[in-house]
Amino acid sequence: MVREHCDRTTALVNESSQLVLAGHVEPQDDLRAERKRASFSSQELAVVLNGGTEVLQRRSRLISQLQSTSWGSQAAVSQRCFHSREQLHVEGLVAQTEIWKLMQSGALSQQDAKDMETLLTLPGGLTLHQYMFIPTIETQGDEEQQAYWLPKARALEITGAYAQTEMGHGTFVRGLETTATYDRASEEFIIHSPALSSIKWWPGGLGKTATHCIMLARLIINSKDHGLHPFVMQIRDLHTHLPLAGVRVGDIGPKFGYNGVDNGYLMLDRVRIPRRAMLMRHARVTPDGHYFPPSAENAKATYGTMVAIRALLVDEAGWVLARATTIAVRYTAIRRQTSERVGDKELQVLDYQNLAATLLPLVASAYALIFMGKASSDMYKRFEQDRDAGNLASLPELHVLLAGMKALSTWTAADGIEACRRGCGGHGYSALSGLPDLYASYVQNVTLEGDNNVMSLQTARHLVKSQEAVAKGRRVEGSAAYLQRAEQELHRKCSVQAPQDWQTAEVLDAALRHRATYLAAEGHKLLLRHGGGKINFAGPDWNGNTVQLIHMAQAHSQLVLHTTFAQSVHQADLEPAARAALIKLVALHGMSLLLRDLQDLFMDGYLQAFQAQMLVQRRNELLLELRPDAVALVDSFGIADYQLNSCLGRSDGDVYRALLEAASGQQLNKTEEGPAWNAVLKPWLDPASRQQARSKL
Ligand SMILES: CCCCCCCCCCCCCCCCCCCCCC(=O)SCCNC(=O)CCNC(=O)[C@H](O)C(C)(C)COP(=O)(O)OP(=O)(O)OC[C@H]1O[C@@H](n2cnc3c(N)ncnc32)[C@H](O)[C@@H]1OP(=O)(O)O
Numbered sequence: 262m263v264r265e266h267c268d269r270t271t272a273l274v275n276e277s278s279q280l281v282l283a284g285h286v287e288p289q290d291d292l293r294a295e296r297k298r299a300s301f302s303s304q305e306l307a308v309v310l311n312g313g314t315e316v317l318q319r320r321s322r323l324i325s326q327l328q329s330t331s332w333g334s335q336a337a338v339s340q341r342c343f344h345s346r347e348q349l350h351v352e353g354l355v356a357q358t359e360i361w362k363l364m365q366s367g368a369l370s371q372q373d374a375k376d377m378e379t380l381l382t383l384p385g386g387l388t389l390h391q392y393m394f395i396p397t398i399e400t401q402g403d404e405e406q407q408a409y410w411l412p413k414a415r416a417l418e419i420t421g422a423y424a425q426t427e428m429g430h431g432t433f434v435r436g437l438e439t440t441a442t443y444d445r446a447s448e449e450f451i452i453h454s455p456a457l458s459s460i461k462w463w464p465g466g467l468g469k470t471a472t473h474c475i476m477l478a479r480l481i482i483n484s485k486d487h488g489l490h491p492f493v494m495q496i497r498d499l500h501t502h503l504p505l506a507g508v509r510v511g512d513i514g515p516k517f518g519y520n521g522v523d524n525g526y527l528m529l530d531r532v533r534i535p536r537r538a539m540l541m542r543h544a545r546v547t548p549d550g551h552y553f554p555p556s557a558e559n560a561k562a563t564y565g566t567m568v569a570i571r572a573l574l575v576d577e578a579g580w581v582l583a584r585a586t587t588i589a590v591r592y593t594a595i596r597r598q599t600s601e602r603v604g605d606k607e608l609q610v611l612d613y614q615n616l617a618a619t620l621l622p623l624v625a626s627a628y629a630l631i632f633m634g635k636a637s638s639d640m641y642k643r644f645e646q647d648r649d650a651g652n653l654a655s656l657p658e659l660h661v662l663l664a665g666m667k668a669l670s671t672w673t674a675a676d677g678i679e680a681c682r683r684g685c686g687g688h689g690y691s692a693l694s695g696l697p698d699l700y701a702s703y704v705q706n707v708t709l710e711g712d713n714n715v716m717s718l719q720t721a722r723h724l725v726k727s728q729e730a731v732a733k734g735r736r737v738e739g740s741a742a743y744l745q746r747a748e749q750e751l752h753r754k755c756s757v758q759a760p761q762d763w764q765t766a767e768v769l770d771a772a773l774r775h776r777a778t779y780l781a782a783e784g785h786k787l788l789l790r791h792g793g794g795k796i797n798f799a800g801p802d803w804n805g806n807t808v809q810l811i812h813m814a815q816a817h818s819q820l821v822l823h824t825t826f827a828q829s830v831h832q833a834d835l836e837p838a839a840r841a842a843l844i845k846l847v848a849l850h851g852m853s854l855l856l857r858d859l860q861d862l863f864m865d866g867y868l869q870a871f872q873a874q875m876l877v878q879r880r881n882e883l884l885l886e887l888r889p890d891a892v893a894l895v896d897s898f899g900i901a902d903y904q905l906n907s908c909l910g911r912s913d914g915d916v917y918r919a920l921l922e923a924a925s926g927q928q929l930n931k932t933e934e935g936p937a938w939n940a941v942l943k944p945w946l947d948p949a950s951r952q953q954a955r956s957k958l
């Protein structure tokens with residue numbers, strides 16, 4: 262019935278096509294023309310961005326495999342936006358367990374399985390099992406514990422969540438309240454929720470899926486509080502899936518998005534777990550209750566899983582923004598709106614400066630974040646190798662870099678998706694565009710794994726400490742090393758004399774570096790106001806100046822992001838035309854960052870008004886220069902239609918037909934009269950029914 266309805270409507274459209282206005286352009290022709298006028302080959306650039314031809318081929322193979330299943334077919338994926346929470350939850354788990362099965366049978370490697378899930382874009386109750394439960398055991402369990410837990414977790418005989426956040430505390434990890442009290446007589450820990458605020462709240466997969474969790478609780482031995490430690494805790498019976506005695510567990514309810522995942526609550530009434538359930542790679546408790554703390558350089562070992570996830574989130578941000586910009590750029594290149602006279606060819610809306618100025622800098626941000634994501638992953642991998650060899654020296658730098666970058670990247674991606682949605686006008690508001698769901702499911706990333714303001718403040722703390730170090734004549738290494746030359750930098754002025762000067766890498770780097778240095782110096786001064794020369798990182802000077810401190814940390818992260826982008830393009834193996842386009846994109850990225858907070862550069866007289874005017878002029882020229890390459894730049898992300906799952910972003914540009922087919926094919930259109938007709942509308946609207954009702958009065 263639904264299919265018939267759809268076919269009839271399409272036929273009607275085809276029949277009336279001879280009535281179109283003279284200036285009408287078929288959307289597919291627009292996209293074809295866009296591709297023809299590009300200055301470089303998007304296929305070649307896609308290979309570079311994605312890390313090789315094999316990666317793209319492997320992805321196509323995985324998509325074909327998905328398409329051949331009932332749970333991963335295009336039809337199943339495109340129906341998702343019509344489904345309830347319960348359906349999404351079950352569908353997510355079906356997909357994840359099927360993928361797991363393929364992995365266990367050897368048909369998929371572990372990496373294939375992860376990539377398949379990413380392509381499916383359907384998070385489920387097992388996501389945290391893979392990304393936090395197993396990795397925490399791998400990095401924080403000792404050898405014996407790993408040998409005991411990991412085979413069960415990898416075989417899916419048990420499934421786990423990461424239970425850290427509580428109703429009362431997420432940010433302030435040291436303030437968590439759940440207790441793990443050691444009972445020497447039975448050699449067990451007693452896990453307890455002492456207050457309403459101590460109930461675990463938010464962990465993904467905890468509500469209905471997990472049989473176990475990583476429990477973060479305060480270790481108490483002989484009434485002494487040793488702070489937060491990780492435990493592996495069983496919460497459900499393996500035969501019945503019912504909660505164990507003393508355990509109250511459930512789902513926390515519908516959310517803004519991400520509704521297939523059962524984020525859960527967990528309340529514990531003196532539940533006993535064995536001594537060896539405490540993960541003991543870094544700290545230990547002996548049977549007789551002796552506590553051995555982690556070494557000083559391992560003091561933050563418990564936070565290790567969070568650092569790993571932040572690296573992943575940085576990596577993910579660029580690709581998510583790539584998806585949103587692919588949809589928006591392709592759509593705004595086929596969308597035509599307004600001509601001087603009716604019947605004339607209307608303008609592609611991407612040719613309006615307001616849209617180009619919104620979307621092209623976002624394309625640049627997506628590229629910058631993709632390169633940054635790769636750099637962050639490489640940095641994290643190097644840290645892992647060092648850590649496994651017992652060397653944790655790079656952890657402090659890794660933490661502060663990733664904290665600020667997690668904030669910058671997720672803010673950029675989340676705000677960017679919403680800007681793309683708005684840029685697509687009315688059709689952007691339709692779930693069929695793919696953008697509302699992308700936004701609703703992504704925007705959580707600005708909060709989870711460390712709220713972005715809080716993460717920025719970790720970076721701010723490091724920048725302030727770096728300045729203190731410089732003042733004391735100590736050397737500062739790593740991403741804040743530029744503060745070493747703060748004194749000279751603060752006397753510099755912008756050298757721009759002509760609009761074209763803004764395009765040079767040195768000028769842009771210098772301006773971004775000056776801004777970061779200036780803001781760091783100002784932030785430092787603010788903190789020294791009342792402390793008698795000593796900074797209190799939890800005192801009123803700190804808490805009363807967090808707006809400025811967050812801004813300062815973000816300026817630093819922007820500098821790191823931009824210089825990483827520029828270097829990556831410089832080092833990439835690109836054909837000359839693609840390199841030329843990307844060099845312009847790097848310039849647009851830098852200029853957009855400066856224009857967003859231009860006031861900073863005026864504060865200490867670094868910039869003059871004529872130079873700011875030249876910056877705006879050059880940015881506007883760049884928008885025009887990059888416009889012919891807009892579609893090729895998003896094609897180069899190499900994101901398949903399957904993954905976009907968007908009527909607006911499809912690569913052939915046949916947007917209007919796709920919208921019509923998807924809309925007319927949905928369940929609400931299953932019958933012509935609609936589901937409310939008989940029970941609700943008919944008694945009012947149908948004259949015979951009305952007559953009948955009146956006669957009964
Ligand atoms: C095309 C396709 C291609 C696609 C490709 C795409 C590829 C990828 C696709 C993949 C998809 C991804 C899927 C992911 C799924 C997972 C979902 C995740 C779900 C979410 C899970 C969660 O949401 S789970 C809970 C997280 N919950 C937090 O995140 C709490 C924040 N809160 C804190 O984290 C602490 O509370 C906070 C503030 C630090 C203060 O901690 P505190 O009070 O103890 O420390 P202080 O501030 O006093 O600082 C004292 C000193 O500690 C230092 N320090 C602090 N932290 C440190 C650390 N971590 N490491 C080292 N050092 C650290 C600091 O730098 C200071 O150093 P110093 O003294 O030298 O200055």
Ligand SMILES: Cc1cc2nc3c(=O)[nH]c(=O)nc-3n(C[C@H](O)[C@H](O)[C@H](O)COP(=O)(O)OP(=O)(O)OC[C@H]3O[C@@H](n4cnc5c(N)ncnc54)[C@H](O)[C@@H]3O)c2cc1C
Binds near residue numbers: 424710
């Ligand atoms: C979808 C989703 C999934 C999650 N999954 C998990 C999971 O699997 N496991 C888990 O343990 N947790 C999980 N969480 C919890 C998540 O990690 C926390 O919500 C997050 O760390 C923020 O903490 P909070 O909720 O306590 O926010 P709060 O800290 O209460 O933040 C409220 C506001 O206060 C501000 N603020 C707080 N502290 C400071 C400060 N020191 N300085 C300046 N401003 C401050 C913040 O910027 C924010 O605007 C998840 C959360 C979400 C939304």
